[in-house]
Amino acid sequence: MKQENIHLEQYITHFDQFEHLLNGQKDSPLHQLRRKAFDRFLSVGFPNRRQEEWRFTNINPLLEAKFQPKFQSSEKKLAAGDIKAFLYDDLSATQLVFIDGYFAPQLSLREETEKDLIITSFSQIKNWQDSDIFSIFMDYETYKEDAFTALNTAFLLDGAVIKVKDNTAIDRPIHLLHITTNEHPDQVTYPRNMVFIGRNSQATILESYFSLGGNRYFTNTVTEIHVSENGNLNHIRLQNESIAAFHIGSVYVDQKPNSHYFSSSITFGAAISRINISARLDGQGCEATLNGLYMGHGNQLIDNHTFIDHANPHCNSYESYQGILTDQAHGVFSGKILVRPDAQKTDAKQSNNCLLLSDEAQINSKPMLEIYADDVRCTHGATVGQLNEDAIFYLRSRGIAEQQAKNILTYAFAEQVIEGIAVKEVREYVDKILLARLSEDINFVK
């Protein structure tokens, strides 16, 4: 067996176990999809650093780790108090909680009367493969995009399904809360979220990832989003996994004409974090905003890959990622913008700025613009560096101590993304974590 195939072995064993437990459902359309995805996974294998998309990202620790999948929901029942820390100060939200990848109805809060909204989990739908939302997502075949998405699809068991009907504005945020309990060591979970925003409709989705303990585990998650014509989705994604965890997440967004998608992706946790967000602007007049904030310390590896596909004319995209790295943390940012030949009048702006607060922190930042149309405006910029000395001096000259001046400027740097987060309670939570890291970790700002 080739060296690279050794890493696939445990997943083959897991898949056999999984199929064994499925009795009778092996012929279902869902399982057909799983099989196709698993075959795909086996044929492409895990990515390696010879591939452009993974050039700077060493995932060997993840590949070499042994994981234990769980094919049934947790025996341990959590109480509301156990998850309080993850509820953003009792944010008033429609709430779907997933524990170790499985829907936990006792912890979830749904307004059943909300007739304009279908909100449930895979495991709750009977014959859900017949549902219209499923067929839409089946057509996307995202498992062909990437090995981790294929793996997620192969082990697809549960996750959130959100459908906002046409002509509907949902005011309350919808919180998809994914928690790993660390009940057993080396858990692996495959959460899958599907979000469908109907025509002329709007919603705010908050997708968060937390854990109850500091052990090693692996979250491999995929979120598929469809924003119909003239729809509007505000998507907040917050990753605050254990510092020993591995987190691989992909978000696939398909936008129809005149739709808006606004993403704020916040990354604090995990030993290795890789998040891919791709938006396909499949219609004229679309607007996509991808904002991100990442903060790494210790030996964290934090990788953000984005891809915006300008497939049609008159679309705008705005992208702003801000990173703060200290200790030996390693950041990777890759922002690809594809402007196809027909996509005239495209306006695309991208920036990635990264603060390196220690000598050993490093960032690989790579904007990639592929432009095949001639009447477009595309700009990108990347800055890497330390805090501005003149700004530090300015604050000090007003009586603010050097360390505090640096903290204020670091905070201000992050604030440029934080202020765009649509939900106040989440902004406050992110502020709190940021400030705690700045003052409690004395090494954080050197």
Add this chain to the structure above:
Amino acid sequence: MLEIKNLHATIEGNEILKGIDLQVNVGEIHAIMGPNGSGKSTLANVLAGKEDYEVQQGSVLYEGQDLLEMSPEDRARHGLFLAFQYPVEIPGVSNSYFLKTALNEKRKFQGLEEIDAADFLILLKQKAKIVEMDQALLNRPLNEGFSGGEKKRNEIFQMAILDPKLAILDETDSGLDIDALKIVANGVNSLRSSQNAFIVVTHYQRLLQYIVPDFVHVLYNGKIVRSGGKELAYELEEKGYDWLKE
């Protein structure tokens, strides 16, 4: 209050200040004039503690203490204030949050309690009036997107809030139209008292029509080459700086 003796300073190996002597007493306004490149801004920055400059020789006593030994923040807490020639834009930090932090640092140093939020608001409004600051600027990020005049006015506004003992104005008049210049000058005049002192660094005599100095010093090539009363400023206005080169 301030006693500068034989001050020599370099930046990146170039000697800019070549032996400055200057004494400033409480209640006085000193103007420092001179052509571009004479060392005026260097002097202002060395006094405020900018680390890019290296002091080779000389001493600076501020209220009897060795100023050069103090960190920039300590100088500020002891009542020294520099109004910058080019105030830095700081996105993400609101003007009023910044001022409150600065004021509280000073109060802490003086052994006072942090200022109460309501009292701070009153203080802001009261001082904003002095420099005719648009209230909207208070909640904007510090200097971000401010016009040149707004930035300079914001410097004087900060000075009014922090109430320094010794204020150094580094070319605060440059780039201001006459109305803005008058506002800035009015701000300084209203803060002037027998308890504080000002050093006004300027290229032009124009500002000194509105802020009347007790002493005028001409800085040229890193040295004070002439000192006199306010009439020296008028003389410079007439003769320009060319006579210095002869």
